[in-house]
Amino acid sequence: MKNAETTLAKLIEIALRRYGMLEPGDRILVGVSGGKDSTCLLRDLAIKRTWWEVPFEVEACFIASDLYKMGVPRAEAVDDSWIRQKAAWWGVPYTRIDVPVIGRLKPGEKMSCYWCSTQRRTELSRYARSRGFNKLALGHHMDDILETLFMNMLRKGEFATMPPVMRYNNYPLSVIRPLALCEERQVIACAEELGFISQTCSCAFNLEGARRMTRSLIEGLTGGSSVAKRNLFASMSHVKKDYLA
């Protein structure tokens, strides 16, 4: 393993252990998009599966939508051959599901990032449950989590985000985000090292204006400092309720 990949592998290991993400016999479905985040995640879990102290299974699922970008349908079907080959190479069973996100819009409904991502996630969850997976692994990294935190703080007045582990009552599928402790720059470094970058596709989610704006606001707030960013992240587990308004 090279440098950046080793760093990412260690940060993922810390997250898996700290948040208790892996339990014996887990059947984990990784949502992959062909982008850098989920590709790095899939590769890492495929490797960890071979030496981790408790056995777990990993499969990949690609949700192909008919949305090219917000408001624009695709000219032709999504080409997922690159990520499909990677999965095969790493010995990870791979499934593709086509979801007609645009086709599902009812008359009068407007396409939105929220609606599209909800459709895709719903399909991913449905597939996972139908095949007996108990965990869904998503490629959100620390910057994604901080962005959601600040979007919620600035727009909804809530201190809440996408948590590293989300367990549901009365629902047998948990969501885990093993990249929770990885900064995006660390994922990019790993993807570059492994030659993934040129393949990354841009999904509608990444094009969302509010999220991109929040990203640059956080850059301003932290001055790009990793220490400041990690402190922001740590503040979520150090909520002093007697010292709040």
Add this chain to the structure above:
Amino acid sequence: MKNAETTLAKLIEIALRRYGMLEPGDRILVGVSGGKDSTCLLRDLAIKRTWWEVPFEVEACFIASDLYKMGVPRAEAVDDSWIRQKAAWWGVPYTRIDVPVIGRLKPGEKMSCYWCSTQRRTELSRYARSRGFNKLALGHHMDDILETLFMNMLRKGEFATMPPVMRYNNYPLSVIRPLALCEERQVIACAEELGFISQTCSCAFNLEGARRMTRSLIEGLTGGSSVAKRNLFASMSHVKKDYLA
């Protein structure tokens, strides 16, 4: 009452009620500096005292230090005649206490904003307790509270700030911050309307670099939007612990 003063008076009333800051028979000591914040606060409480549904007492205490600004002693004694006369005019008993902040430094100790403000606060608390006050009212406004929140998040990895009401176990003095729901621009507007602004003195605390820097970071984060700022503030009372890292 004029426009900006009416706004401030209402926001203070909302804070007093929402956080249960006033109880029958309260003896409240207001820490005054001669600056816009504590002067507006003192005037407002002096007025509310005359019509509020439960009786409470208000007095003012001015802590005069020998520190002109960080590292620089004062050339002559602090002149507090302006705020003293205001208090007299509003019928509020007034006390001045001189604290030799520099004089108290032990050999080898370095002056810091933290040390200076702790000395002043300690003296204020000591005086309050010795005279039977049960509440200390401080002039921190919403921007001060958000600054401390972000300094703690960015530097200490904690979600914590100066709360609107701070009650201590085994200590008979509570701290209240009736300006908690007022933005600084609203306090400034009120101070300008009442002709206080020209008198505001700069204390060592305001000169602190980290705080000033955090202030401009928050301006960047919110784009100066009051809605965004109030959402940040509201996020402190909407902590969703299942949705945090």
